[in-house]
Amino acid sequence: MAEALVIARGLVKRFGQFAAVDGIDVEVRHGEAFGFLGPNGAGKSSTMRMIGCVSPRSGGELRVLGMDPDRDGPRVRARLGVVPQQDNLDAELTVRQNLHVYGRYFGLPKAHVRAKATELLAFAQLTERADDEVEALSGGMKRRLTIARSLINDPELLLLDEPTTGLDPQARHLLWDRLFRLKHSGVTLIITTHYMDEAEQLCDRLVVMDRGRIAAEGSPAELIGRYSTKEVVELRFPPGTDTDAMEPRLDGLADRVEALPDRVLLYAADGEAVLGAVHIRGVNPISSLVRRSTLEDVFLRLTGRTLVD
Incomplete structure (x- = not known):
């Protein structure tokens, strides 16, 4: 079995008396695309925020990249890439400047950031728009830039929260292609989605979450064979x-x-x-x-x- 980059046992997240995540067990292996599938409010984003070390767990065990997020949060975050539900790009900067500024947050040398930005612009098919301000980009371009930005530190683990929400079919398929290439380059992906076709296209394994709990786990083909x-x-x-x-x-x-x-x-x-x-x-x-x-x-x-x- 491939090495597990994320291990959760009895993981819980409470907001007052409400359990958004209610004792789930999850294991994400190196090099796979792992999905959290579920309706709005199922606990997907709360789980991702705990894995991303921006929300402390309320109970259970959690290890990310072999470390405890509560104790080693900065060390874990330095090795993660995060694509949030909503693009949070700096609209007043150019496409290239967004990558340069974000790279400097990780303390990376300027020359390295410049070279990496050029590589990522090509990957995201944004080279021709590199010197345009972000405000002028389409929704699909902004989403590709957000993903490119998340890769500036060469993360081992990439967290994508609803990566294609609001995009048209052409933009979605282009984004799927970029994520497929990332997985085959060795980056481990964790994806939350409520799009069934997206989960079938991208995920090697997934869990179906409902009301904070895991209702089923397996590959898309295994789940279809088991429940339909x-x-x-x-x-x-x-x-x-x-x-x-x-x-x-x-x-x-x-x-x-x-x-x-x-x-x-x-x-x-x-x-x-x-x-x-x-x-x-x-x-x-x-x-x-x-x-x-x-x-x-x-x-x-x-x-x-x-x-x-």
Whole structure:
């Protein structure tokens, strides 16, 4: 087993009587991309802040890079890269100046910072915008600059909190490519996200968090195999249809049947065979779809479909 860079045992974070993180066990290995997947308020960001040594734990054990964050915070932070949820770039400085100033916070020599900044501008595809002020950049460019800035100290461990929130599809895919390259260069990634496709694309392993606890852990493929089926059949019906009344007519066709207000989902190994059987039983949706199971199916089964504030 690869060396673990982060080890948490019974980790707890409380705010008054509220347990944002309620006794979780986590192990992040060297060289992997590890994800925290969960709805808003699940405890993902609170966990990341403890790992990043900016929020003390309320209980349990935590080791990051072999050190105790509460006691060795400055030493740990010197070896971390952090990409926060919200970009906190200096809008009045140029793209290049943002990298230079941040590099000096780590006490790095000026010549090293200049050379590293040039390398990171190329990595983030921002070389042509190096002398532009940050205010003029698009959202995707700002996000790439934030990631480039987090790499100025050659971190062993990179923490990314909701890295692609608010970005358009093209910007998201470009960012995924940059993160994929980082992982293959040996940087260990810890990513929080509530985007299922992002977790499937980026993460070697992940945990699904809900209400401060870990509901499941494994690779994306393992979780889909454990909590869902190979395929899902979606049957859509006209508005006002009593989809609950459909369930008895579909009984026995699939491993699991789920009735939603506008459609019925049938989870099965062979979706086309199930769809054929649906029509034989005289159930006629206005549209149907056979698709593969995804992490979203796992996520909703584990955390539910009810919105929690």
